[in-house]
Amino acid sequence: MQELVSVYRPWSDRRRRSVELAERYPHAAEVLQLHQALLDVQEHIYDAALAAPPAPSTLPAFAIAQALPRVLEVTVAAGPAQLSTAAVARFHSADLEDLIGRWLRLEDQPLVDRYLARAALTPILEAAGPDLAGTACSGRARGSACPICGGPAQVSWSALSGESLVTGPRYLQCARCQGAWNHTRLNCPGCGETTGSRLPVYGEQDRFPHLAIEGCKTCNTYVIHVDLRRDAAAVPVVDELAAAPLDLFAKEQGLSKLVPNLVGM
């Protein structure tokens, strides 16, 4: 008997969704245009890491040689001018090994450094799998951290349940290794608060029927929630990038996102 192994390839799903959302949401078109260009580069990086997976000790060198220059090139070609200028400046002035190390250790760093490290490293971590992510990453997010790498949750989502009246399972997805883990609804991923009245949910039904802001008045954080039961075509990490108006609303409520997304929102 042969074991059926299918290599997980998220790229076509992400690309399809990014194109759909760029048409649906003019406010997100610029961000998603960069995202689509990045996806091509990230798929290439992913394949390079699948073909010759780096070890934890060679991960920074691998990223500097095979990933960062491509990320920079596509950012200049398809990114907004401000990001592109900042990225070029950092690429030429920063200690790149340190830039990558800080991201892997969950240390504070400028937004542009975080963008470069994240765009370059996530496809490598995704390709190499939990063993590399678990060893190469350090630092543990506060609250509900990724069981694989200890990273923070970027987005929460509800899966399709199969039975219409049954609540589908809920997950958080890691901003660092992209792993997902089970999560209870009434439990703040930032601080563990469980009192319902401290956990407000905001949304904009007309424009974003499948998205919501899940906030916490105790630690003043929020995550964007993506409900696949309301839009089965959604891809949580992509839909999260298109939710900028909700992010602005959350900020007006005094909430900050558990962790900024790829483009710093």
Ligand SMILES: [Zn+2]
């Ligand atoms: Zn993780």
Ligand SMILES: [Zn+2]
């Ligand atoms: Zn909280």
